[in-house]
Amino acid sequence: MSSETTYRPDADPIPSAARPAATPAPFPPTWALKVTMAVTGSIFVAFILFHLAGNLKVYIGAEDFNHYAEWLRHLLNPLIPGSGFLWAFRAVMAISLVLHVYSGITLWVRARRARGAHARRFLVRRLGSRTMIWTGLIVLCFIVFHILDLTVGKIVAAPGFAPDDAYSNLIHSFERPAVALFYGLTMALIAVHISHGIWSVVNDLGGTGTRLRAVVFALAGAIAVVVAVANLSIPIAVQLGFLTVG
Amino acid sequence: MRLILEVWRQASPQAQGHFEPYEIADAREEMSLLELLDRLNHQLIEANQDPVAFESDCREGICGTCGIDVNGTPHGPEDNVPACGQHVRSFHDGDTVRIEPFRAAGFTIIRDLIVDRxxxxxxxxxxxxxxxxxxxxxxxxxxxxxxxxxxxxxxxxxxxxxxxxxxxxxxxxxxxxxxxxxxxxxxxxxxxxxxxxxxxxxxxxxxxxxxxxxxxxxxxxxxxxxxxxxxxxxxxxxxxxxxxxxxxx
The missing domain is CATH 1.10.1060.10 (Alpha-helical ferredoxin)
Known part of the structure; x- marks a missing residue:
């Protein structure tokens, strides 16, 4: 037994039907990519939950929301001066995103190769598992849009973007029906994506216990629904006129 | 019971495979899917045609030799049952049943329904x-x-x-x-x-x-x-x- 597996590990005469694996071992290893996806994906889910908590402050009022936005920029002051923490955090997110997307696409390509020429009929109706690559790529586009819209304030941002007035930027952006619709649809896709993603984390990190698996399975669905419904409520509230500037 | 079997025929790993329709006029409910293939092969041999190559051994679910995809599902329509334990009673009179080898890039087809596992x-x-x-x-x-x-x-x-x-x-x-x-x-x-x-x-x-x-x-x-x-x-x-x-x- 050895990790050098290109050849048969024992010296028995090779049966005529048996041949050494023709394909080289994939690099990076599949299991490492899966673990990378699980770890970075968990970071994103934690981020989404914190982000959601921040989003919901929009219902408290403009002052509170803007105060929170300002607080984020100076997080951990004076231990870490200025926006140091914010930029360190952004760096972690960016690296995680690159690793997550790279691993996801690599695994998808490997999966398509290993499937062979014939399509499979699906018995299990786990929507998420088949659509991870597509929901993931759409969410990636959404992230770019979202940062341009509400962080940078360029290209796709609503007119009158003000760096210090996060509340007004948000309301003005969601007052555009097409943007509200796009946010809404993306929230539904994120829900599909993370419901399967969280369930995958327990598998990829090797959770084999019956109770653990049942709990995470239920939790995955619950988190997905909470994230989708709570986030969706904001563009809907803006469109219906419950949330306005001033 | 009359069944139409669409069976994957492929002469060699390199050959192009295709589905070939066969009619079984006298399938019985209690037949296993492997017995259904046996019946088909009797028919083919009587007609002087090549029988369908498929694997089977114990026919009681303990050896793991049999393996076919039935209507796109490995082994057959029942969950957690090997092909030898799947029965014709899962189908209705006149049904078309599509039988093909196990599908995966890792499984090369050797002949008909036999794959290299x-x-x-x-x-x-x-x-x-x-x-x-x-x-x-x-x-x-x-x-x-x-x-x-x-x-x-x-x-x-x-x-x-x-x-x-x-x-x-x-x-x-x-x-x-x-x-x-x-x-x-x-x-x-x-x-x-x-x-x-x-x-x-x-x-x-x-x-x-x-x-x-x-x-x-x-x-x-x-x-x-x-x-x-x-x-x-x-x-x-x-x-x-x-x-x-x-x-x-």
């Missing part, structure tokens, strides 16, 4: 064994195993290596197969000696020829031995354990 053998060769002296049997009670542990190990040792999990998987992954063996041997005192080495070796070999797991769950539905889905998590659990411990055991 030695990729699975190579995973076992990479570490699905225990290094113990084979000689006089040792005293039965010299290594103690709890009842619970032996039962759990048996659940995973139940894998018959048929390859249905790979064929069911849209990713052509062999996680259920590999995980079952890793789990089984990790629960036994003899197997535990090489637990780390085994995980590294078997997972690497698995990745040579089979795809990544997406936690879809088709494999556990198809598995005729009823290996639980948690086996797929065992693969990464054992591999991570080996990475963190860096020991042979």
């Amino acid at each position: 030695t990729g699975l053998d190579r995973i076992i060769q990479a570490g699905g064994t225990v290094a113990v002296d084979a000689g006089t049997a040792m005293d039965a009670d010299s290594v103690l195993v709890t009842h619970e542990q032996s039962e759990q190990a048996l659940d995973f040792a139940a894998c018959i290596g048929c390859g249905a999990c790979v064929s069911a998987c849209p990713n052509g992954a062999a996680y259920l197969f590999t995980g079952a063996k890793l789990k089984h041997l990790s629960l036994m005192p003899h197997g535990r000696m090489e637990r780390g080495k085994r995980a590294v070796s078997m997972v690497a070999q698995m990745e040579h020829e089979f795809g990544p797991c997406s936690q879809i769950g088709e494999c556990a539905l198809a598995c005729p031995a009823g290996v639980p889905l948690s086996a797929i998590a065992t693969v990464n659990a054992e591999r991570l354990r080996a990475m963190l411990r860096h020991r042979d055991n």
